[in-house]
Amino acid sequence: MTPMVSATVDADALRHNLAAVRALAPRSRVMAVIKANAYGHGLVAGARALEGADAFAVARVEEGLTLRREGIGARVVLLEGVFDREQLELAAAADFDCVVHAAEQIALLREAAPRDARLRVWIKLDTGMNRLGFKDRDFGAAHAALAALPCVAGPVNLFTHFANADDPQSPDTARQLARFAAATDGLAGERSLANSAGLLAFPDSHADWVRPGLLLYGAAPFAGTVGSDAGLRPAMTLRSRVIAVKSLDVGERVGYGGDWIARRPSRLAIAAVGYGDGYPRSLPSGSPVLVNGRRAPLAGRVSMDMIGIDVTDLDPAPLAGDPVVLWGEGLPVEEVALWAQTIPYELLCGISQRVGVVLR
Numbered sequence: 001m002t003p004m005v006s007a008t009v010d011a012d013a014l015r016h017n018l019a020a021v022r023a024l025a026p027r028s029r030v031m032a033v034i035k036a037n038a039y040g041h042g043l044v045a046g047a048r049a050l051e052g053a054d055a056f057a058v059a060r061v062e063e064g065l066t067l068r069r070e071g072i073g074a075r076v077v078l079l080e081g082v083f084d085r086e087q088l089e090l091a092a093a094a095d096f097d098c099v100v101h102a103a104e105q106i107a108l109l110r111e112a113a114p115r116d117a118r119l120r121v122w123i124k125l126d127t128g129m130n131r132l133g134f135k136d137r138d139f140g141a142a143h144a145a146l147a148a149l150p151c152v153a154g155p156v157n158l159f160t161h162f163a164n165a166d167d168p169q170s171p172d173t174a175r176q177l178a179r180f181a182a183a184t185d186g187l188a189g190e191r192s193l194a195n196s197a198g199l200l201a202f203p204d205s206h207a208d209w210v211r212p213g214l215l216l217y218g219a220a221p222f223a224g225t226v227g228s229d230a231g232l233r234p235a236m237t238l239r240s241r242v243i244a245v246k247s248l249d250v251g252e253r254v255g256y257g258g259d260w261i262a263r264r265p266s267r268l269a270i271a272a273v274g275y276g277d278g279y280p281r282s283l284p285s286g287s288p289v290l291v292n293g294r295r296a297p298l299a300g301r302v303s304m305d306m307i308g309i310d311v312t313d314l315d316p317a318p319l320a321g322d323p324v325v326l327w328g329e330g331l332p333v334e335e336v337a338l339w340a341q342t343i344p345y346e347l348l349c350g351i352s353q354r355v356g357v358v359l360r
Contacts, residue, residue: 003356004272005240008328009041011049011359013233017216018050020231024199025206029054031077031192033213035063040278040351041217041236044070045359050216055097057211061087068094077122080132081105085112092117092151099124099159101132106145113151121146122157122192125183127176129163139183155188162205165197166221173202197221200230219333219344226332236348237328238355240273242291242318245311254308255300260285267317268299269309271324276304278350279326280340287339290325291318 021030032053033039038046047056047067055075058064064076077097082088082105091098092114100106101124113119123143126133134142146156160180164172180193192209194202199210200221214220218227218234227234248254248262269291275281279302287298289309299310311318327333327347337344351357 003354004243005238005277005354006356006358007040007351008237008239009045009049009357009359010233010235010237011045013218013235014041014046014049014216015052017218017227017232017235018052021199021210021212021215024230025194025203025210028194028206028208028210031055031057031209031211032216033057033079033195033211035059035079035213036349039213039217039345040348040357042357042359043067044072045357047072047074049359054209061090061096064094064096065090082108084108088112089114092119097122097157100142100146101126101134103138103142106142106149109146109149109151113149117151118153119151120154120157121152122159124159124161125180127160127179127183128172129161129176131161133160136179136183143187155190157189158184158187158191160193162193162195162198162202165195165201165205166223168197168201168222173198173205177202177205195221214345217348219348223338226334228332234328234332236333238273238279238326238351239328240271240277240324240326242269242320242322242324243272243306244270244320245318246270253300256303257301260300260308260310264312266299266310266312267314269296269311269318269322269324271307271309272305273307273324273326274303274305276352277355278347278352279307280342280347280350282340282342283336284339287336288331290331292322293325293330295331 030053032050034046035058037043057077081099097120099122124133164170191207194205194210196212196215198205218232220227246268248266252262254260281302296309296311299308327336333344
């Protein structure tokens with residue numbers, strides 16, 4: 001049975017985008033960020049399509065274990081690290097890299113690491129994000145403590161995260177780069193700083209490893225731009241279909257609250273998609289969708305399972321069963337995000353479990 005709403009993921013687009021990342025940072029290795037179900041594209045399917053990456057980054061132990069259960073043996077980095085003895089033992093057995101960002105994690109490694117464990121470890125410096133990581137004043141001691149642990153394999157690797165790289169005009173990223181350089185001067189270990197925005201806008205941040213997320217999925221991290229501006233291809237297309245077509249008289253209202261009013265004799269297509277599928281309720285009337293490949297505006301509020309689309313100007317008129325594209329091929333997710341007053345990350349990650357995700 002064909003699902004009413006489907007997210008088609010183009011494996012060739014994922015591979016194309018990985019190649020584009022490598023061209024942007026030719027001297028860096030690529031840590032492909034596939035956390036949050038590969039930004040809605042499917043964790044395992046995304047990893048298999050991106051098998052050419054040098055490593056994968058996930059947020060949590062559970063995500064990494066899913067990869068291992070599916071036979072994916074690539075290097076996996078836990079961006080949040082581990083938080084208790086069980087997680088530590090699982091991470092060691094699965095040969096995960098662990099990011100360490102708090103004194104409690106150093107204590108856990110000292111007290112609970114399996115006897116024969118030799119873990120690859122990244123220490124996170126908080127250069128201005130003020131979320132995870134050691135402040136400058138604590139970083140040196142934390143690094144020395146980690147390096148002295150018998151469970152840590154080789155030099156401790158060095159890690160930070162940008163807070164504002166999606167604004168290339170902001171001085172914040174330059175300040176973070178300077179803090180990182182000062183704190184890590186003279187230290188051995190590989191370095192990783194650049195997220196998608198840093199990769200595009202701050203070549204000095206590329207270092208040994210880049211960490212693309214959004215770029216791999218074909219979307220741009222900067223407001224007012226789309227992935228194709230950087231030679232990327234959208235990997236996900238969210239599709240539905242028309243389930244009814246109605247004729248409206250002047251003055252008739254549409255949907256909950258009757259926010260949209262027909263100002264002329266109108267034709268309305270009802271499509272089977274709504275916020276229950278992850279299509280944002282915040283989208284206002286006028287937001288674009290594609291019906292049979294042609295643009296038409298939303299009419300009325302997005303409800304749980306359905307939307308109304310003003311197809312008065314489409315000729316020939318749509319029929320029940322005709323295809324509807326919510327974002328993807330022909331309609332960039334970045335544009336839809338602007339209408340929804342959010343970011344493309346949220347739309348891609350917000351696909352609900354009832355949407356059929358199909359890798360092609």
